[in-house]
Amino acid sequence: MSTHIGAQPGQIAPTVLLPGDPLRARWIAETFLDDAACYTEVRGMYGYTGTWQGEPVSVQGSGMGQPSMAIYVNELFAEYDVQQIIRVGSCGALTERVAIRDVVLASGACTDSAMNRHRFLGLDYAPVADFGLLSRANAAAEALEDVTHHVGLIYSSDSFYNPRAAELGKPLVDHGVLAVEMEASSLYTLAASYGRKALAICTVSD
Template structure:
């Protein structure tokens, strides 16, 4: 056991999908994995292990924001030997051509957070995706006719910003969308030489104000999870 995960040694696979929402972790396990079992219920942050196409896969909720996600990923790597992690999350669009339910691959993650200030003093570290996982995801999407966007995303420390137009500055520099975990996940993965990728489904648009329901955010991200599982295969 670690501090926040009660799994025994061997109960977590070396490849983990990480949604922020623990109920999305439950939905992924029940929908996509065979013979899945729950290995963690501490703080309600559900974790499951099962098989997909004969490959052991785990799904672990990470909570909202970089501090929470980094705690869970640190323990998954250090205490359970995880080697690959794929975040499957929701995001808010910054661009007119990125609409509800579109899938975005985060090649890199800018951030408003100061998480790396103590690691890289007077410097800017650029957290990026692992190329092998990224290209597998791209190839699967193209083969199956799933439209994707790929590029820079913003990992924000705030969900509700004081200035509702703040996104426009990032959008001008080509940032595709906003979420809250990728930069932290990519940083911890790089620190421990672990492969990481973030795949996002657009749940909101900061341009139009459209948004998916809470239920849809938990259970309607089929294409994103299919891409993630394909990328997770050896």
């Protein structure tokens, strides 16, 4: 039983969907999973396990930002032997070619967070998605007629209300960054450190 999740061994599936909002986790479980059962409500961060098309899947809330998400990702990988985590959340578009309700599949993540600087003793690290998950998600998105999706870089910021957002936008867009959110960089880094798989799928909300 981990400190912040508190589930028993065997209660969490090898595949976990990771929304930040715990109420979104509950909605996903109740809407899409069969026989969904809640395994945690610790700190109001709901976690459920059920099945989708016969396969076991868990959904776990992770909170906002990289420090909060890193707690849950570390425990899922280290304590519950989770094999792949797919972040499902929202993001803000940085370029006009990405519209509201479009979906961004984050191939890699840049960040203003110091978390990786501490981990790598001041060096820069390039966190990337698992190629297999990214390829499968891209193929699935291409088969959907009513979904516009983009594959590319995302920017994981530690600041939701960033007073320098306007200054940062141009160089990010000039270097191919599509959108901003707050978690993907640490998710990809932790997945790499555990030898596991991860992907961030974000819907553009603004």
